[in-house]
Amino acid sequence: MTDTTRRNILALAAAAPAALAVGAAAAQSPQSGSGILPGTGRAAVVTGSSRGIGAATARRLARDGYAVTVNYLTKRDLAAQVVRDIEAAGGRAIHRQADVGDAAADRALFDANDEAFGGVDVVVNNAGIMNTDPFADMSDAAFDRMMATNLRGGFNVLREAARRTRDGGRIVSLSSSIVLQRPAACGPYAASKAAQEMFSSALAKELAGRRISVNAVAPGAVDTDLLRGKGSPEQLQAAAAMTPYQTVMTTGLRRSEDSAC
Numbered sequence: 394m395t396d397t398t399r400r401n402i403l404a405l406a407a408a409a410p411a412a413l414a415v416g417a418a419a420a421q422s423p424q425s426g427s428g429i430l431p432g433t434g435r436a437a438v439v440t441g442s443s444r445g446i447g448a449a450t451a452r453r454l455a456r457d458g459y460a461v462t463v464n465y466l467t468k469r470d471l472a473a474q475v476v477r478d479i480e481a482a483g484g485r486a487i488h489r490q491a492d493v494g495d496a497a498a499d500r501a502l503f504d505a506n507d508e509a510f511g512g513v514d515v516v517v518n519n520a521g522i523m524n525t526d527p528f529a530d531m532s533d534a535a536f537d538r539m540m541a542t543n544l545r546g547g548f549n550v551l552r553e554a555a556r557r558t559r560d561g562g563r564i565v566s567l568s569s570s571i572v573l574q575r576p577a578a579c580g581p582y583a584a585s586k587a588a589q590e591m592f593s594s595a596l597a598k599e600l601a602g603r604r605i606s607v608n609a610v611a612p613g614a615v616d617t618d619l620l621r622g623k624g625s626p627e628q629l630q631a632a633a634a635m636t637p638y639q640t641v642m643t644t645g646l647r648r649s650e651d652s653a654c
């Protein structure tokens with residue numbers, strides 16, 4: 394499983410959200426198409442899916458016939474809009490607030506999904522934040538907040554996924570191309586994303602025998618709120634040039650105008 398996981402990380406490096414969703418759903422989805430496919434009877438939990446890559450992934454999973462639990466931290470309206478869009482297209486979705494860094498909140502999130510949809514088959518461990526301060530300037534509070542979300546939150550979500558994902562399911566975590574690039578910046582963020590790859594490799598082995606695949610995907614630069622204010626267009630393009638797609642990708646969604654990140 395380690396080799397498989399590694400191959401998938403490399404193959405999906407810089408992949409668009411659609412590829413992430415396909416990675417999550419491929420083995421279970423009857424086929425991809427433009428509209429919502431008939432319900433598969435399967436359900437997905439996507440953390441941090443009120444906007445950005447998570448929202449695009451939630452919409453894509455819904456198109457593939459999954460009932461989706463849309464998670465958010467503060468942007469309830471955006472999460473509700475994702476749900477409305479999925480329902481308008483004929484799919485099923487709910488939204489639930491949960492800080493992924495709070496284990497009890499994560500249990501409640503998965504409880505809500507199980508109550509609504511009877512269980513979970515796909516978990517996308519997506520919620521994350523990025524602080525790009527250099528080491529010398531990063532405050533304790535900023536470091537702790539990023540680790541509470543990315544590291545503790547990633548662990549909390551994968552623990553629930555390990556306990557609850559039905560046999561044959563898919564678990565996908567968001568790493569970043571920055572882990573392989575190792576630039577002279579973003580060290581703490583990159584470390585929190587590298588952890589997702591270690592988590593995934595280990596969990597894949599723990600769940601071996603239950604036909605549950607566990608992978609980390611490592612997108613390149615995607616034009617979301619996460620990147621807002623994190624460099625000039627030239628710097629972002631330079632970072633994107635280091636990925637196979639060589640360009641800043643988009644999710645096809647509008648950015649939130651009042652990002653908290």
Ligand SMILES: NC(=O)c1ccc[n+]([C@@H]2O[C@H](COP(=O)([O-])OP(=O)(O)OC[C@H]3O[C@@H](n4cnc5c(N)ncnc54)[C@H](OP(=O)(O)O)[C@@H]3O)[C@@H](O)[C@H]2O)c1
Pocket residue numbers: 440441442443444445446447464465466467468469471491492493494519520521522523542546567568569570586611612613614615616617618619620653654
């Ligand atoms: N964008 C990129 O270039 C890029 C590249 C590689 C990897 N990634 C990774 O991809 C993932 C998604 O990034 P993105 O660009 O889509 O980010 P984004 O547009 O900033 O969206 C972040 C999402 O995470 C949610 N969130 C933040 N903190 C949370 C918490 N403590 N608990 C629950 N939800 C929380 C936000 O909810 P609210 O809306 O309620 O605040 C939002 O839905 C992250 O893990 C990121 O590290 C991004």
